[in-house]
Amino acid sequence: MINYLYQEQNWQSQLSDLITDPLELLQLLQLSPEQLLSGAILASEQFKLRVPRAFVQKMTPGDPLDPLLLQVLPHHLELEEHPNFVTDPLGEEQANQQLGVLHKYKSRFLLTLTGACAVHCRYCFRRHFPYQENLPKNEDWLNIKNYIESQADINEVIFSGGDPLTLSNRKLKLWIERLELLPQLKFLRIHSRVPIVIPNRVDKELVSLLKNSRLRIIVVVHSNHANELDDFTCAKISELVEQKITVLNQAVLLKDINNSAQILADLSYRLFDAGIMPYYLHVLDKVKGAHHFDLSSEEINLIYKDVLENLPGYLVPKLVREIAGEKNKTPLFGVSTF
Ligand code: SF4
Structure with missing residues (x-):
């Protein structure tokens, strides 16, 4: 042990x-x-x-x-090389409007503040992304602010990565305070796997920072299997939920990890115990190096049909794929080939 x-x-x-x-x-x-x-x-x-x-x-x-x-x-x-598995499956290098800004969707954009992650997930679609060339520094804030103000539709910023919760609370606070100054912004989303892999990241300072923001905060964690959610992890994440911070989960459907309706149902129930709502179930992005996690469309449809039959609707995550250039995630169930 x-x-x-x-x-x-x-x-x-x-x-x-x-x-x-x-x-x-x-x-x-x-x-x-x-x-x-x-x-x-x-x-x-x-x-x-x-x-x-x-x-x-x-x-x-x-x-x-x-x-x-x-x-x-x-x-x-x-x-192994596979012809459909490429280094930038979501075309993010094209969506990179300026340093740190990935603007793919109408009302919201991703701000990549760090390239670092606490864990390296072998299936990650950003495993080849050139982070070091794309991290904004303090002096880039003015350009980012001008960009937001030039896009009247934007009301939400998503801290993404890398993993934004690898940053210190001091640095997060600095960026949150900058965003709070822009009246058009209503929501701040934080995408992070750190509360799952290092639950102590949910410390008092972070909880206080998020609960006191003028922005409505949504934390989207990333857990693929109920074994990731032991009692301690659930208790730490519940500290956010108790402060009325919305916590959602996104998972990736992965061969040999969670490719069964029973495993996905266990995950949904465990998330719900911790006050986390299942949000997305992503099919694998075809990134080079991750082919061995892939499932066929038929296998995915069978699993998801079983999930729909076995779980109440509020515990069923949306099955989606992100397609390069599309303005939203593409819902998949019922689509015969994807
Ligand atoms: S934590 Fe997220 S961004 Fe980092 S390697 Fe895992 S999936 Fe990729």
Whole structure:
């Protein structure tokens, strides 16, 4: 067993002590190094392993097929080429209006304030995104402000990433205060996987910062499996919900991780226990290196039909795909090929 109590360590220490060596990860989980077939180390060099110890503690020692482990462990199949799997499946480099601004949808845009994530999810559609060339600095604020003011339809900003909750509370506060000065903005959405992988990120300062903002805050977490939501994680996220901050979840439908109606139903019920509403179930974006997580349209339709039959409507996440250039996410159920 892993001798480590993540509940007692502050999030900053956890973030600076991530596991980045695949062999250390396997050793902690009492798994043999042979688990890493030839090529996995090279895959890890191309997209580094990063995983917080708090997330590893939710994995089952001795289980090489643990659904949380498979989301983060580099795999030799990532090196295979597949013609439809490309480096920028959502065409984000074209949607990049100016430094830090990804404006794909009418009323809202993404502000990428950091390229860093607490965890590297092997299926991530931004695994090849050139973050370092696209991070706004303080002096870029004026250009961003001018851009927002030039687009009368914008009423919402989405802090995205990387993962915005890897930033300090001081830096988040600075950006939130800037946005609050613009009367046209009503909503601030924060997309983050950090509360799932380092639950202590939901600290008192963050809760107070979000609850006292003039903007209506929506936190969208990212959890794919009920095992990610242990009691401590649910309790920390509930601290946001108790302050009337809306918390939603988006998941990705992944082969060998959550491709069954039962697993998805367990996830929805567990989210609801914590006051989190299921929001989106994304089909996999066809990003280079993630082909081994892919499912066929037929498999996806069967699973989702089963989910619809087994869950009350308010616990069913919308099945969607993001298509490069489209002005909204595309709903998929009932579409025969996608
Ligand atoms: S946390 Fe989100 S942005 Fe970061 S690697 Fe995972 S899916 Fe990608």
